[in-house]
Amino acid sequence: MEVLNYLKALADETRLRIVSLLSEGELNVNEIVEILAMGQSRISRHLKILLDAGIVKCRKDGLWAFYSLSSSDFAKKLLDFLYGAMTDEIFESDRISLKLFKEEKYIKEREFFDNIAPGWSSIKKELLCGFDLNEYMLRELNGARVVADLGCGNGELALLLAQKGARVIGVDHSPVMLEIARDLFVKKNLVNGEFRLGELYHLPLKNKEVDMVVINMVLHYLDNPLAVLKESFRILKNKGRLVIGDFLPHNNEQLRVAFSHRWLGFSESLIYEWLNHCGFSSFTMNKFEISQSLGIFICSCTK
Structure with missing residues (x-):
């Protein structure tokens, strides 16, 4: 039984x-x-x-x-x-231990990205084997007026989106990354960018605030990517678009060791399962081989 x-x-x-x-x-x-x-x-x-x-x-x-x-x-x-x-007391004690573990993990992750922020552009270029993912993400803009860049890092993609006329709201949990992003916009005399310190699981944005959400090489760091996709759905206007760029499934454990990747890429079926669960529709996915062992996908969908 x-x-x-x-x-x-x-x-x-x-x-x-x-x-x-x-x-x-x-x-x-x-x-x-x-x-x-x-x-x-x-x-x-x-x-x-x-x-x-x-x-x-x-x-x-x-x-x-x-x-x-x-x-x-x-x-x-x-x-x-x-x-x-x-x-019982033992379960409550475990919950406290879990909370402390997550808090310590969060601090370590933030410190990691704060430390690598000055050289992030070079690191990302090396990780992508020179593949210009930003260029392909930019092609998905399609006239969106307000764009949320989740896990915006040093603001490179946000800058390109802003130069195309979009108002960009960048969200990241690294204060150093955000400061670099703000300085980048100042140097380019751009005023249509706003950068907010926050968690992707609880985005500092209102319901239906944006026309488009981009998540560029971020999901593989997350404990719970589905939760972030649900938040993306919440902040998107009706008929708004979500665009995701990330690794296809691979076996490069060094990325986990050196850069704390939680996921070694994502299958097309898993991404579609999550998007379906959130309520998205009209999926498209393009795949690119960037090396013998690594591939990239760009997936777009509509709320």
């Missing part, structure tokens, strides 16, 4: 603690190990039991494995019921 398998798998404090953590979002083994302060073999053993029972699912990405809660209806109903009972 399915229900019996679920209950057996959940009849353990450690597994309940793992489930409680995963209710807050996807985590890999090392992250769970750090948050719960347990050995990797112990955590892996409990994850396998939860996986075999269908309570969690595993996303393989290169050499890494990421775990999240099952999307089956029965599992959701059972886990929703259990969350209400997870009021």
Whole structure:
């Protein structure tokens, strides 16, 4: 019986603690190990039991494995019921540990981008093997008057969009990147650019504020790309357009090690699944091979 398998798998404090953590979002083994302060073999053993029972699912990405809660209806109903009972001190302590872990991770990520900001243009050019992605993203403008550039970095794409006449709102979590972007606009005597410090999961923009959203080589850094796509849908006007540029699936683990890439690219099917879930339509995708091991896609869709 399915229900019996679920209950057996959940009849353990450690597994309940793992489930409680995963209710807050996807985590890999090392992250769970750090948050719960347990050995990797112990955590892996409990994850396998939860996986075999269908309570969690595993996303393989290169050499890494990421775990999240099952999307089956029965599992959701059972886990929703259990969350209400997870009021013991140990679960609250774990939630605090998770919150602190995420805060520390956020600070490290911001410091990383602050540190590389002065040389970001050269780094990005090298990462893209000289491929001019900005040029192709610019072709998608199609007369949009107000454009949100999410994860705008040093403002290179924002500058090109502004020079085409769009009013650009750039959002990034790196203060140094934003300062460089602002200076770039000042040097070019452009006044149709605004740069806001903020998180892509909670954009500092109003509902239906923009005609177009661009997300240029950003999704692969994110823990939860779907959440950012949902935010993009929120801030777009009706019939507004979303344009995404990012890596196709690859196996270059060095990008994860050196540049903290969370995702080693995205398949066309996964991107379309997410966009469908958000409510977008009229998908198009162009793919470009930039080296023997790396490819880029540009996907556009409409709200």
